[in-house]
Amino acid sequence: MKNKYKDESALLKAIAHPMRLKIIELLLLELPTEGCSVNAIQKKLTIPQSTISQHLQILKNKGIIDGSKTGTRVCYRVIDKRAAKILKILKP
Amino acid sequence: MKNKYKDESALLKAIAHPMRLKIIELLLLELPTEGCSVNAIQKKLTIPQSTISQHLQILKNKGIIDGSKTGTRVCYRVIDKRAAKILKILKP
């Protein structure tokens, strides 16, 4: 049977968290001017680094973001178009 | 502080379930020809009535759907435009 919405719900579930929505917003909007590193994200939010890394891994595992490492830093960016579209619907 | 994404994540979380996505799809697409009652929904899916009712209450509590009762039946319909838009993004 088709139309089981398994993948789709997994995508939504990964996005459906206040912190992760905020992270996606940061990566979409402030990535050009400010940084895209974990550290840059952490400076914006007020939560421990490990928590941020964990959220980033959740997003990465679903293919919503991707990270490119240079030195010790990792620059994350949003690669799933649907995530960006959904964010625009939520905050038009 | 603004932009906490609390409401937005609650909306997504309510939608982020295979069964609930399917229910929303049914209500959006088959509501004209087929029925919009809990029973009509149950005939499409293969899960117990109580489970469907519970999913419907979750969607209703977030204002995603609304139900109008006539007799013993309740006709549900999607009232949140964002939910419909998100579904269209997921299944274009």
Added chain:
DNA sequence: TTGTATTATTTATATATTTAAATAAAGCGG
């Protein structure tokens, strides 16, 4: 009124998610 159909709620259990601290790993500067 009695029974039947439809939907909602309660209860219990299993599973998943969230969080932060602690620790590990990996690269760079001195």
Added chain:
DNA sequence: CCGCTTTATTTAAATATATAAATAATACAA
């Protein structure tokens, strides 16, 4: 090499979610 910075992972505990059975509530029909 040593210490520092940056990021990831593991662990444990708290909280939330999902599921189905059982039960309740309601309206209608006979």
